[in-house]
Amino acid sequence: PIRRRRVRAHHTATHLLHAALREVLGTHVKQAGSVVDAARLRFDFTHFAPLEPAQIAEIERLASRQALRSIDTQVREMDIEEALSSGAMALFGEKYGDVVRVVQVPGFSTELCGGTHVPNTGEIGVVKIISEGAVAAGVRRIEAVAGEMALELLQADEAMIQGLSRQANASREALPELLTARDQRIAQLERDLKEAKLKAAGGGGSAEQAEQVKGVTLVTALVEGLEGNALRELMDQVRTRHASAVIVLASKTAEDKVAALVSVSPDLSYDAGALFKSMLPALNGRGGGKKDLAQGGGSRPSGLPEALAALRAAL
Numbered sequence: 001p002i003r004r005r006r007v008r009a010h011h012t013a014t015h016l017l018h019a020a021l022r023e024v025l026g027t028h029v030k031q032a033g034s035v036v037d038a039a040r041l042r043f044d045f046t047h048f049a050p051l052e053p054a055q056i057a058e059i060e061r062l063a064s065r066q067a068l069r070s071i072d073t074q075v076r077e078m079d080i081e082e083a084l085s086s087g088a089m090a091l092f093g094e095k096y097g098d099v100v101r102v103v104q105v106p107g108f109s110t111e112l113c114g115g116t117h118v119p120n121t122g123e124i125g126v127v128k129i130i131s132e133g134a135v136a137a138g139v140r141r142i143e144a145v146a147g148e149m150a151l152e153l154l155q156a157d158e159a160m161i162q163g164l165s166r167q168a169n170a171s172r173e174a175l176p177e178l179l180t181a182r183d184q185r186i187a188q189l190e191r192d193l194k195e196a197k198l199k200a201a202g203g204g205g206s207a208e209q210a211e212q213v214k215g216v217t218l219v220t221a222l223v224e225g226l227e228g229n230a231l232r233e234l235m236d237q238v239r240t241r242h243a244s245a246v247i248v249l250a251s252k253t254a255e256d257k258v259a260a261l262v263s264v265s266p267d268l269s270y271d272a273g274a275l276f277k278s279m280l281p282a283l284n285g286r287g288g289g290k291k292d293l294a295q296g297g298g299s300r301p302s303g304l305p306e307a308l309a310a311l312r313a314a315l
Contacts, residue, residue, distance in 0.1 A: 003038045006038040007116065008115075008118050009123050009124050009147035010147075011113075011115050011116060011117055011118075012103075012105070012117045012118045013041055013144065013146035014036060014043050015105060015111050015113070015117075016062075016066050016105060016109060016121070016124070017041075017059065019063075019109040020059045020060075020062035021047075024055055024059050025047055028046065029045050029046060031044070031045055031089070032044040032045055032046055036115070039149060040144065040145050040149060043141070044135060044139055045139070046140075060127055064125075064127050066109075067122065067125060067126060067146070068121075069122075071105060071121050073117055074102075074104040075102070076101070077101055078099070079100070080097070080098055080099070083112060088110045088111060089111045101113060103115075125147045127145075127150070128144060128150045129143070130143050131143045161175075194229075194230045198226065198234055207221045207223055210242070217244060217245040218247075218248070218312065219242050219246070220250075220308060221247075221248070224252050225252075226251040227297075228259070235263055244267050245268075246272075247261075247262070248261070249261045250307075252304075256300075257297065257298075258300065259296075260276070260283065260295065260297065260298070261293065262279070262294045262295075262311070264291065264292055266292065272290065272292055273288045273294045274314070275294070275314055276288060276289060277294075278307075278313070279308070280307075282303035282304075283298030283300050283301075284299045284303065285297055285298025285299070
């Protein structure tokens with residue numbers, strides 16, 4: 001049946017991958033578990049670093065080359081001592097009886113295994129690794145497909161590339177260049193938008209309100225749509241206009257999102273972090289900082305008047 005054919009192709013492919021991994025990465029590679037089914041194979045092995053793309057490609061090449069040689073596999077029963085002395089790989093920690101089953105791809109792989117395998121490696125076709133990652137310290141995992149499932153993957157990938165080509169109205173060869181150009185264009189538009197927002201929010205200082213609180217200049221500016229770096233850039237602009245001041249910038253970035261910054265000029269003894277904390281309850285916020293600058297955000301833009309009142313009280 002088809003399912004059994006797919007399982008055994010994946011099972012023998014696991015042996016080919018194990019041998020290929022040892023050839024490419026080194027003989028420290030040992031199997032640390034595997035799962036084989038009709039859809040794919042999963043193989044865990046001991047190794048200390050992520051695999052480079054070139055290593056993955058070489059492992060696939062070695063394993064597939066063995067498959068495409070169409071070699072008859074050899075399955076023999078022999079006593080354990082004879083099997084180990086013939087170079088058969090045994091799993092660490094596994095218990096073996098006196099008589100074991102040895103599965104061999106002549107000239108490439110010899111392992112102790114009780115599972116079902118292809119009679120000829122040609123059934124495997126090609127071996128394609130679909131993922132590689134860490135599962136524990138010093139243990140990596142690869143997932144791969146072989147035989148008919150490798151063809152299905154190839155067809156799915158081909159359909160996706162053709163779809164992207166149609167969507168982009170470009171040939172498949174032009175896609176990488178087109179995506180790079182599009183990313184650069186998006187980055188430029190985002191820079192332009194940030195500058196426009198900054199210009200509109202700053203308005204040459206028109207958004208700022210200055211007042212005297214206990215002999216200290218408090219400057220507040222409430223803007224919209226600025227966060228992160230853009231808000232910090234606006235703070236730099238406001239600072240140039242007020243040499244000695246406590247400055248509060250707040251920006252509503254969504255219905256339930258507000259960003260805020262508090263700056264204290266070096267000649268004042270206030271702590272920006274402490275002042276900022278006085279605002280947080282009203283904004284349902286979090287954040288903090290150092291003596292000269294504190295930042296954060298909250299989920300209650302409507303609490304801004306209350307937050308500013310709390311900061312005035314803290315001065």
